[in-house]
Amino acid sequence: METLGAPGAGIAIALENLFPPLPSEVILPLAGFTASKGNMTLFDAVLWTTLGSVIGALVLYGVGALLGRERVILIASKLPLINISDIEKTEAWFARHGKKTVFFGRMIPIFRSLISIPAGVERMPISIFTILTLAGSLIWNTAFIMAGYALGENYHLIEQYMGIVSKAVLGIVLLAIVIFIWVRLMDRRKGKHHAR
Template identity: 60%
Template sequence: MTALIHAASTSDQGSWLSTLADWVVSLMELIGPPGAAIAVGLDNLFPPIPSEVVLPMAGLAASRGSFTLFEAIAWTTFGSVFGAYILYGLGRWLGAERLARIADKLPLVKGEDVEQSVAWFERHGAAAVFFGRMVPLFRSLISIPAGVAKMHWWKFGLLTTAGSLIWNSIFVLAGFFLGENWHIVEQYAEIFQTIVIVAVVLAVAWFVIVRVRAILADRGTDQASEGSGSA
């Protein structure tokens, strides 16, 4: 396992990703493949922790013989599903009605937005959960609307397991076959994540612009009505 620690620490000296990789390796060294499950579970709960770093380290550990490749994939997938169920439970606890009441108190957001989102999720939820497990940021967040929409827990579990198994296998296998060059896959994953973040920022900006314009238009209509009424 010493070689693993060296591979992690020398891949990106001084960065927080290097520190994270060292922590993941130490965790796997301490308790074995369940350590990878814990790290991946935390990735679901705290999206800033990138699975693109955690998963290849598990593959690297498997290539060094610390545990088998099957154990690496199985335990990381278990961690993904377990973390997803925690957020799913949070969504069930919040519920659509409670979220709608919260939304009504927020600027630029309406309770109707929650109702529309739940309606959309009821139509496309299966695809959203499955493919969402393979998209940075959405990989974690998609579990909450699944809970809010009260998707059947077994259906959510099957879709989450399937999507997570594909995503985890890709990165675990990359770490397994790339060895000490595991960080190469991180570079490509970072590009993908950047694209997703830019898309999200643009979508949020468009939502704000549309909603502000609608509010201004409503105010203009109200003022015109008041003016015609007083005349």
């Protein structure tokens, strides 16, 4: 960031969208800290990181749009424990809650990146997707940049606390997957039992 300044922070956040293991919870406070040292302005830090967020999200939206509904259904039909009805339910849910999901998803670790793909698959109007991504990312980025700016050299404390949140989100996702697999296996076992 000291070499490239605010555009470097924007590039880092665009890459974070594409490769979620790069945590924005580290990059954004570091941008705030860098701004506190006078190497960039707060405005530039927020502007460039938000631009990076939108560009990264649009790339993943494009991946979802290229993949398309037919390919998703084809892939799902070959996966064990997945039914086509699961895809249909997901589509119906996204049709009802897609806008809120895209907006609030920008503020949830892990989902920040992933939510762009179903938005592309479902062909959410790109203008709406961009506006919601811009708004959600602006809130998230500004909060973390300001925290890094305020904490100065202690900006790394944010990563420690957000690391706990990220692990909790990951734990909930893994638990949901385990429950889904267990329920689906029980349903199949009941189906075989009734077939007899």
